[in-house]
Amino acid sequence: MPGLGATFGRGAATNYQQDMANSDCILFMGSNMAEAQPVGFRWPMKAKEKGATLIHVDPRFTRMSAVCDVHVGIRSGSDITFLGGLVNYVLTNDRWFHEYVLAYTNAATIIEEGFRDTEDLAGLFSGFEQATDTYNPKQGNWGYEGPPGDCAGDATPPAEPPQSGLGHEGHGLDGGSDPRIASPAPLSEAGRDPTLQHPLCVMQILRRHFARYTPDIVSQVCGCNPEEFLRVAELLCANSGRERTTMIAYALGWTQHTTGPQIIRTAAILQLLLGNPGRPGGGIMALRGHSTIQGATDISTLYDSLPGYLPQPLAGPEHETLHSYIEHKGQRTGYWSNFSKFIVSLLKAWYGDAATQGNDFAFSWLPRIDGDYSDMAYFDRMSKGGVKGYFLTGQNPAGGGPNAGLHRAGLRSLDWLVVLDWFETESATFWKNDPNAPPPSEIKTEVFLFPTAAAPEKEGSLTNTQRLIQWHNKSIDPAGDRRSDAWIIYNLGKRLKQLYADSTDPRDQPLLNLTWDYDFDEPPRLPDGTLSRIQGEPDLAKVLMEINGHRLDEIDPRSGKPRLLSSFAELKDDGTTACGCWIYSGVFPEPGRNRANERTITDNPFQPEWGFAWPNNVRILYNRASADPAGRPWSERKKLVWWDAEKRRWEGFDRPDFELTKPPDYQPPPGATGMAAIAGTQPFIMKTDGVGWLYAPSILKDGPLPVHYEPVESPVANLLYPLQQCNPTVRLFEGPLNPIAQAPTSEFPVVATTFRLTEHYLSGAMSRFNSWLNELQPAMFVELSPELAAERGIVHGGWMTIRTARGRIDARAMVTRRLKPFLIAGRIVHQIGLPFHWAFAGESVGDNANDLTAILADPNVSMHDCKAFACQVEAGRGGNSAPQPTVTTAPWPTLDPIPKTPASAQPEGRFGNGK
């Protein structure tokens, strides 16, 4: 999330799962790790064994709360208040890590005159433009005081947000993608006040900004009581400092809010103040939902970002030419000063010889963004009939999309739809199985359902939640016409190239010149030595090599092909290097050495030879901060990397995330650029000023500091800023299919949140066709407190109806004390929890929680808010036509005897089989 990017430089988990075992205290918030990532949760359990304290702050008492030491229930959507309260506690009680904060954050930096905080403007920052509901940081004087950075002084009209260069979990490319945002000057040049007394220095702004978040207000907004809050605050402070570290772990309970990035920002600020980032058992653990969410954002199948978090060029003069694009997107200082190398190498990787100095490396061939093409915006467009064709590659919006009803309406209004999937999911059968849709005879959409290969039937790499790239090998051939997604995309590309073969139209040149040769050199074999039966499968190792990058001007004698890059340090911007995704450089450093597929166990606890973590196989980001400014570990107990005075280089258990030979006492000369501008005491090398940002002068579109706004749909008024109910920059998608109950109403007085069950996966496409999982959680249900149940006459186990502005669903009532009413500003507010796994296709079907949710987008990454919305509940069924299973249950995966295996070794559970 940009929340992390804006603060630390990279929008990725700072630490890795195994490191959680080294924490002295872990705060889980917006995460239900034990249920969503059970195997990852073994590391926190190890920490607990060693005496660490596990804290769970969550609206629901979950299976994780059950094993945590402390559980504090707070109302969904009040996270910033709780965290803000912690920040305030740390500041007012002087519990912050002075040396760390002074050296490694921008606490001392002075902000421009004229900046106005939400304190001064009743919930708005300076620079708000009513007309567009967006901020103009330039007008708002968000920047650092002192000479502005290179990219300043841009005065193009506000483009339609968001063109965040961040992707969902992107790098914090300073200067963001909003051309109006100035990139701050290096710290060396910006004004500083090491005494932290200057009224406009970040520390003072911070103190003023968070002064409101008192334990009392926290209690009133969150619904926990002050003692609970203070206990958490005390635990965090007591477990931070030189000797101890605290980690904060979050997941979609934070991201799926209209203030998601800002929630994460608040946590990041808290961690910087406590001095935890970059240290063992510290930092912020972002827990992703899926096997390669991280990879999908790194490689970026996101409309606004090219591989490696390079922003997709925008429509308009500033991105018309490569030069001006680099001018606007690149940076003068910090690691992003290498921007030109990344983009040129990408263009070379895509267009090969057709990309030359002469034609700007074919930069003009890249499509420009002239609006919001994010998933929700596009489906909104689709539902209004603006889209012809669509590809779904293993995605199920008809079941899992926010406001799934709108998503289905979108699919119904397509001309054609291509679905690549294993099962007949909701998105493949919306035209016949949707109980609340018009009959097929009224649905025009042409649907192609391609059966795809399962994981064991194909190879490729996945990037897990800790940026670790792991290769999975192919085990058997897929049966029938099943093919890997790669096969379908690759051969589609080949066919299209044929169709356009004789075109001379310039518009077709990108396709015709696209490098597209991934055929196997010799026919591929399966692990058992037999030849694969599949023809035309692309060699994904070649794709990974392209992603890793080559030196085009050198031939590797071993392969007779251009030499592979050993790291992105080798990249050039003169067209002599090609690289598909610069941050992945080093994953395939030499022929036949796929580091993602390396599985060597060493005695190094970081296991650096198991898979490859970007960047440069670093396992704990910004680990320079694990040593004090002089380069000595803060403490023996928390030793990670240090400056070795003899060897004159950085040493450590982990690979230092820093220039290996830059001494701690290095000070940049005036006017230094690139990495030379980063001092030896500045761990956050992706930042222009090399330090962690307590105050974010750029990147985020809804303010340099986090502010508590209520969710767009909330039964509660904003107690902190009564004049500003919800995020002023939030984007709504008006339309009959997406009504929003904005103002607090009595019509929808109950807070609803969605959640995940261990036994199911997302919309259920990968779990509701599986009888072994279905029997464990066979039906849609809703969790609610006995108090709410009594109030509405709802019976445990009986049916209940849940209504929102979008629609109504029926579900079984799970009346449990694991949910409790909250006392919000003197009045009781009820909350319910809805698992979002069910829909109308599969062995186990049920009403869909996502038929209740809305599409509305946070301004930074177009993220919806499925974690806090308003609803009404009643006893009994609402009379929906209940969906029926679309397939009959298969108790056994198969009853075929295991080949080449005697009866004595056949599975015991296939009763009567072979006996």
Added chain:
Amino acid sequence: MQTNSHRRGHSAEPPPIPGWGAGDGYAHTTITKAPQWHGGIAADALLNGLATGLFMAAAVSELALPAVFTSVAKVAYPMALVLLLVDLVMLVFDLGDPYRFHHMLRVFKPGSPMSVGVWCLAIFSLPLTAAAGLSLLAALGHDFEWARRIAVILALPFGFGSAAYKGVLLSTNSQPGWKDARWMGGYLTNSAILMGCAALLAVSAVMGQAQAVAILRTAVIALLIINVIPLGLLFANLQPTLARLFTRERRWRTGVLTFIAGTLIPLVLLLVGDGPVFVFAAVTSLLLGSLVIRFVYVMIPHTKPSESRAVSGT
């Protein structure tokens, strides 16, 4: 039979389920699993007793008073054999996999009442068959009296064992009620002899063996009274479980009716007269009562405790 049959498919309109938040979790759920033995086993228990009882009654009587009982015994043995075969067939088809009935003979396990029973029955059936066959031969005029005597003597201990194991099988286990039924064995074996004598009495009556009838009538009356003792003790064993499972009314009704049918009526009838009609009525009533007792007993673990106690409210 299907272990989880009640859990198949989707329930459209679910019944309200009592909350699960009371904190005592599974404290009110029945832990053990019922063996799914139903009416078949009750009937089997009756047939087993009748067959072995009839044989033993005949054997004991013949050996003690050959002059009076030989002719009756010669009819009783084949009858016992038929009853036993019917019983064995029932046992086999009560198995989950009848084609594996012979696996029972794979081992002999004194610790397993079923194993003991099966072996007793198996061995018992051989001399019994011989005795029955020789009895029929005798009817055809080829009488090998000494041989039949030997067969009968050989069969006696195993016949007794076949009768004695059943109650132990039904009390040496963890089923609610059964596990407390210390006197089940005592009752079953006792009532086996009772039923046997009763059956023999009926046979004698049909054959018009006045002396045999006279003797057996006295014996049956005595046994009817004696049998009340193990029955009473068994009932005492079961009382707590029955109280948990059934309402007071139902317990009384069943109890009284079975006592009347199984003990009083036969007693009265036999005291009143000794004509075949009386005897038959008495024997039928006795068997009926005995069957009901066995049926109730077998059903105990298969009966759900009354809901109000089984669940806990939120």
Added chain:
Amino acid sequence: MGSREKELAALPQVVDPPPRGRLGAWIERLIYPFRRGKPPEPRPATGFFTDTTVCIGCKACEVACKQWNQLPSDGFHWTGKSYDNTEELSATSWRHVKFIEQFSRESAGQFPALDILPGEPQHNRWLMMSDVCKHCVAAPCHQACPTGAIIYNEFENVYIQADICNGCSCCVAACPFGVITRSSMGGHSHKCTLCYDRQRDGLEPACAKACPTQSIHFGPIDELRELARNRVEELHRRGMPGAYLYGDAATETYSELHSFYLLIDRPAVYGLPDKPFNQWLYMRGDYGRSIAGGLAAIAVLLVVLFLQRG
């Protein structure tokens, strides 16, 4: 190729003899139960130790068990009993994760108690426990089995030989923990095999291997007991006085279990008998009463016979 898992692939797999003719198969069927070889050499006794205090109720053990043994799904039935939709151990569910919600009524609508220090348990608890066959050292099911289908294998695990069982259900009636049932598919009794086939090849049982938080420990029973007792002391030190072991040692009425548990509430709450009792302690007496009842009747008969002797 480090792990045992990978080494196995290299080992040879024996192959069944070619199928016989119809008659041959029929004869084989008759004599099969009587074929017997030399039992393997005893190995160190193995078992499970389930530490319920670290169970997160994920049910990985249930699925891992069904996957390895290829057990069928039991059908879908939402019970509303917390997250427990498996409900019971059976011929088709050899692992069963139980959920017990314990929330103080005082906390209704208000705030939970606060006098808890880190490390201390929540006042509000959600107990979870993965249940399985107890592999009793003196197992009633083993006692009851008339076919010898239920054996103690070389690991001293209680194992049902599915090729021998003929479905008499005596074991079902005998088990005081309600572990075994007879399947309608095949008609035989089934239960946890403690992954006998995996142990034979030096692998740990599927459930123990899968368990993410290592709530399920597998190993030599002596080591497990030591581990468990240390764990209990540790918990007592951390202010969990309620923690104790269930089934680690024999009682006067029941043998020790080779699958034992660390619990923090009374056994009944977890659906375990508070005081398990082995009925075979009664068997001798039951036979006695049975024989006495019979002899008494015969005695009466004899008396009558002699009295009536003309």
Added chain:
Amino acid sequence: MFGFSLSQKDKLSQEPFSVETLAKASRLRGATVAESVCPYCSVGCGQLIYSKGGALIDIEGDPESPISGGHLCPKGANAFQLAVNSHRVKNVLYRAPYSDHWETKTLDWAMDQIAQRVKSARDADFTERDEEGRLLNSVRSIGTLGGASIDNEENYLIKKLFCGGLGVVSIENQARI
């Protein structure tokens, strides 16, 4: 004879082992094993995939993985049923406009059809510059949405073909959702 003690030690070989029991062994012997990664969540647990004669026979955790140490969650443990599943589609299914049923089609036909669809949509809607004269070179009438469980290389190919090759702008992923 009917003696019984709660701690009998002579258990073994009390009853005979059956032929099958004596031969008992795991089905993994002689299988082909491949190192893999769980396709579900983001933890990235190592999995070992066993096959025999081209059929999957078992999927379980890779004990060597420093990520998971051989452990799996219920979904990971279910990976076998996810792949070996009678509900999986085996051939290309095609639904004509306004039709109420699937038709089974050949892979080649379907590939050809979608290539045509993409071409005609692109040819019709490709825009070099918008009315303001800003450079676009984009196609806005078709898009892609990927799941976050498909491989990095597949994501790369999608982005490269659709963005770099065809000029499609709406290329999205679960990552946003």
